[in-house]
Amino acid sequence: MSDLSLVQYVLIAMIFVWSGFVRSGLGFGGAVLSLPFLLLVLDEPLVFLPIIAVHLLVFSSLTIWLNNRKRKPADPSESAAEARARGAAESTVDWRYLWRILGIMIVPKLIGVFGLITMPGNVLSAIIFLIVALYSVSYIINKPFRSGSKTVDAVFLMVGGYISGTSLIGAPLIIAVVAQHLPREKLRDTLFALWFILVLIKMAAFVWVGVDLQLIHHLWLLPCAAVGHVIGLKVHDRMLRAETSVFFQVLGAVLLIVSSIGMVSVLG
Template structure:
């Protein structure tokens, strides 16, 4: 990213604040709701994906650890786990192979093709948000299909969360959903980071020095959003986000095509 202009760096910093805010607030979406904006600044997915991956590893593990410490400090009669380990093991067994296939697809595909695929995926997600009809799973077969497709998309671009969340939301208690997803993302992203290191992808370590604090600011703000989300109706919030994402995705697709 050394060749970018000063205002592009400011835009990237703001987007990573937004990413941290969404990730800690929802437990998912930090990538799917920020990657389209990042690709409009500089359309090279492999520049941003290592940065996003490291941020997810840091803040997901920190959140789960702090929540675990908080739960352990409560009286035994009130103590609850914030991670549904039983369903997490089932999901990982289903998702592991498609995840690895997706990682290979990301590494092999040219950057412009990968960018176009990402924008198409985001456009589909955004329409589901606008119509207030997010992806939902109603059977075990559909559950497994959504988990496999979500794992593959996650392998290619780290934006498979909406499909995975559609399944987890039906099987994991609301108070456990975010931390269970954080543990899942941590495991899946660790696999992707190992692949990045193996093939020699530039992990952009220098840019972590200034982007990690940006994500941290968003993370702290997102913790407040999470408390609000547990109590409030969020359909209007997602409609607004969906509209913005659809616009960005269409602009991005036109840019890639032309």
């Protein structure tokens, strides 16, 4: 990125502020809602993906750690088993559900990371964005879709894991399933923990094949993402205090935006 103009640098900085905002505000979207705009500035995905990945690792782990520091201190009279049970109940991450869906997604994730199976990108993307659009409309009209089938949910999670492995933008399909099963107060941080694990695998692949991690550009882009992150945290707190229907309508609106951007890029 050393040969970019000043205008391009400013646009990239603004997009990373936006990336940090949507990531902390909703728990997803840092990649899928920023990468299309970044590619309009510089059409080189491998320049931006490592930067986005590092930002996610930093801010997801920091947010989970800070949120769980707020838990009540341990009672000296409780046993170790009681302490673990209380910690699991009070944690902002639903670890049991996380490990369950990770078990479903891990193999497709690795297939996507190492490119063991190649699928027509435009066809797969069109299917994904169509499904996401249907989910988003159901949230907006306050009638969230429920598949009623563990098999359908598993298929969606596996496809989302595969897309996450190829490009880090599988979040919309994954969130469409996960949002059905988690309370909203645990949704964001559970997603953060999931993204951390999935992105760590992707980063290991980047290092393995020698992709430039753009470390020098983290010096100015990390603060940009941090500004957006702080704003997003405040927005997320307000969303949690709002009515449940409002929360899911906002979620649906964002998913519809994501799917619309995706469909335009596919058809274009």
